[in-house]
Amino acid sequence: MTAATTQRAGPSGFRISKRVLPYVLSLPALLVCIGILIPFLTSVVYSFQRYRLSQPWARQFNWGDNYISFFTDPKFWNTLKVSLLYAGTTVVLELLLGLAIAMLLQKRSTLNNFISIMLLMPLMTAPALAALMWKLMTNPGFGVLSYLASLIGLQDFRWASSPSTALFTVVLVDIWVYTPFIMILLLAGLRSLPTQPFEAAALDGVPRSFVFFRITLPMLTPYILTATLFRLLDSIQQFDIIYAMTQGGPGDTLTVFQVEAYLNFFQSTNVGRSAALMIILWAITYFLSNIFIKNWLRLRERARGQA
Amino acid sequence: MEHTSLLERILRGVALTLVVVFFMFPIAWIFMMSFQTNETILRIPPQLIFEPTLANYTALITGKLVTAAGTLDIAFMRNLWNSVFLSVTSVAVSLLLGVPAAYAFARHKFRGSEDIAFTLLSFKFAPALLVLLPLTLYFQKLGLANTYIGLIWVYQLICLPLILWIVRGYFEDIPADIEYAYRIGGHSWFATFRKIALPLAGPGIAAAGLLAFIFAWNNFVFALVLASADKQPVTVGALAFITSSGIQYGQISAAIVLSITPTLALALYAQRYLVEGLSLGAVKG
Numbered sequence: 001m002t003a004a005t006t007q008r009a010g011p012s013g014f015r016i017s018k019r020v021l022p023y024v025l026s027l028p029a030l031l032v033c034i035g036i037l038i039p040f041l042t043s044v045v046y047s048f049q050r051y052r053l054s055q056p057w058a059r060q061f062n063w064g065d066n067y068i069s070f071f072t073d074p075k076f077w078n079t080l081k082v083s084l085l086y087a088g089t090t091v092v093l094e095l096l097l098g099l100a101i102a103m104l105l106q107k108r109s110t111l112n113n114f115i116s117i118m119l120l121m122p123l124m125t126a127p128a129l130a131a132l133m134w135k136l137m138t139n140p141g142f143g144v145l146s147y148l149a150s151l152i153g154l155q156d157f158r159w160a161s162s163p164s165t166a167l168f169t170v171v172l173v174d175i176w177v178y179t180p181f182i183m184i185l186l187l188a189g190l191r192s193l194p195t196q197p198f199e200a201a202a203l204d205g206v207p208r209s210f211v212f213f214r215i216t217l218p219m220l221t222p223y224i225l226t227a228t229l230f231r232l233l234d235s236i237q238q239f240d241i242i243y244a245m246t247q248g249g250p251g252d253t254l255t256v257f258q259v260e261a262y263l264n265f266f267q268s269t270n271v272g273r274s275a276a277l278m279i280i281l282w283a284i285t286y287f288l289s290n291i292f293i294k295n296w297l298r299l300r301e302r303a304r305g306q307a
Numbered sequence: 308m309e310h311t312s313l314l315e316r317i318l319r320g321v322a323l324t325l326v327v328v329f330f331m332f333p334i335a336w337i338f339m340m341s342f343q344t345n346e347t348i349l350r351i352p353p354q355l356i357f358e359p360t361l362a363n364y365t366a367l368i369t370g371k372l373v374t375a376a377g378t379l380d381i382a383f384m385r386n387l388w389n390s391v392f393l394s395v396t397s398v399a400v401s402l403l404l405g406v407p408a409a410y411a412f413a414r415h416k417f418r419g420s421e422d423i424a425f426t427l428l429s430f431k432f433a434p435a436l437l438v439l440l441p442l443t444l445y446f447q448k449l450g451l452a453n454t455y456i457g458l459i460w461v462y463q464l465i466c467l468p469l470i471l472w473i474v475r476g477y478f479e480d481i482p483a484d485i486e487y488a489y490r491i492g493g494h495s496w497f498a499t500f501r502k503i504a505l506p507l508a509g510p511g512i513a514a515a516g517l518l519a520f521i522f523a524w525n526n527f528v529f530a531l532v533l534a535s536a537d538k539q540p541v542t543v544g545a546l547a548f549i550t551s552s553g554i555q556y557g558q559i560s561a562a563i564v565l566s567i568t569p570t571l572a573l574a575l576y577a578q579r580y581l582v583e584g585l586s587l588g589a590v591k592g
Contacts, residue, residue, distance in 0.1 A: 025411035028404035033426045042441035117578050124574035125567045126525035128542045133337045144353045188582045188590045233432045240527040258436050278437040289432040299589040
């Protein structure tokens with residue numbers, strides 16, 4: 001069998017069996033997979049242990065204790081609440097804003113194309129650096145946004161340093177960075193829609209709200225779903241913007257999952273709790289990514305079909 | 308679209324202006340700050356007209372910051388070099404590993420192929436710290452902590468899935484018949500890959516490489532967890548800089564400008580491919 005396949009491999013070049021070849025080619029990718037799976041499994045093990053870096057001698061399995069303690073831990077509920085609030089607010093606002101901008105730019109014109117390219121710039125800015133930029137602009141001493149806020153009567157608007165406005169500020173930065181992502185995906189979607197239904201609707205004099213809700217939105221749904229899930233997966237794991245802006249503060253206002261896990265690991269050196277937090281976040285993202293990948297594959301098939 | 312009233316056109320114009328101002332203002336403002344001295348930055352109300360100075364950039368490039376309290380060493384150029392080195396090497400390694408694998412996934416449906424591809428994809432969406440935190444402990448044992456090799460290895464988590472999925476799509480777009488025809492002409496598998504598949508997928512590979520570079524450059528958490536000061540890229544370095552230099556806002560702005568310019572320039576250059584890349588091939592731009 002092997003001899004036969006080797007012969008078929010051709011008269012010249014490498015004599016690698018046709019069966020083995022794809023495995024040889026994908027071996028490095030496979031190795032990376034294993035390289036990811038090992039630390040992942042280690043995290044699972046840690047999450048079932050009492051493990052503090054400061055007390056390595058006391059390390060032992062406590063099985064579900066890390067997880068069970070979450071139920072009565074107000075800090076955990078705060079983490080869950082802030083993470084969901086952050087992800088929900090950013091995704092909904094970015095979706096609405098991104099859709100609106102995409103529709104403004106739908107018509108192909110030099111100006112519209114230029115603007116849509118310009119809008120890529122926030123998206124290509126490193127989120128951590130974007131947070132720094134906004135930090136400079138919201139500095140209470142000289143920040144231009146603090147000055148503008150004072151002009152409209154918000155004399156002592158503290159942006160990220162006040163617990164009441166910290167979430168608003170990081171959500172604003174997230175919107176600045178990621179709205180263009182949704183915008184360009186939906187813009188590509190809008191521009192790929194067939195024109196006939198719209199022409200027919202225009203001929204019949206159908207009201208534009210009807211066209212939007214009954215034609216545009218339904219046809220755009222796969223794009224909206226892909227963009228939304230993409231962002232949701234990213235947003236619930238947000239770390240860069242929040243950490244660079246406030247390091248989870250003030251207090252524990254913004255201790256979303258990854259920030260809380262980071263602080264648990266490096267500040268309180270509680271590896272067990274940190275790992276358990278990450279496993280819970282992973283479970284959430286795994287659930288979301290399964291829905292996402294199905295939808296994404298369908299859209300991908302369609303895009304390939306059109307190519 | 309045909310019957311747009313004047314009022315509607317005005318409203319659209321106003322809306323678009325607001326959008327452009329909101330998304331462009333921060334970049335423009337930081338750019339302006341980077342040409343100002345601390346004195347003009349701290350002036351209230353903020354100035355739109357000022358005498359531009361290159362002092363912030365010279366301070367960063369020479370690595371010497373002269374303040375009233377004395378001279379301060381800044382290692383920002385080191386961060387910039389780290390960013391360049393880490394991103395370029397990681398993408399090169401990723402292309403070397405990822406392009407043949409993408410070809411295998413596109414051309415051969417073999418056992419486990421989809422599993423490997425999907426494992427890689429699903430970990431692209433998994434929380435980074437889930438993998439990173441145990442890795443810090445492993446890296447300390449393996450002697451990989453704070454080494455370029457360790458960082459480049461971890462950066463594969465960013466670059467490899469991206470390259471694999473984007474390039475795979477481009478290979479799938481090439482009709483297999485072209486390759487069969489070449490094979491029948493007596494050419495080996497490798498010759499076919501090199502002479503036919505690679506050139507045809509060339510633009511896609513370049514686009515995937517550029518996008519992977521941008522993502523590697525913009526990454527923050529990997530280096531924050533795994534690198535110390537001398538190996539940190541700009542994203543982490545700028546954050547450290549803001550705390551260490553205290554009130555040198557002009558230099559911080561200049562550092563931010565230098566840090567975001569490469570990715571912005573690349574993005575503008577490759578914008579044609581961005582839509583397809585960012586959606587991992589699900590949406591054609």
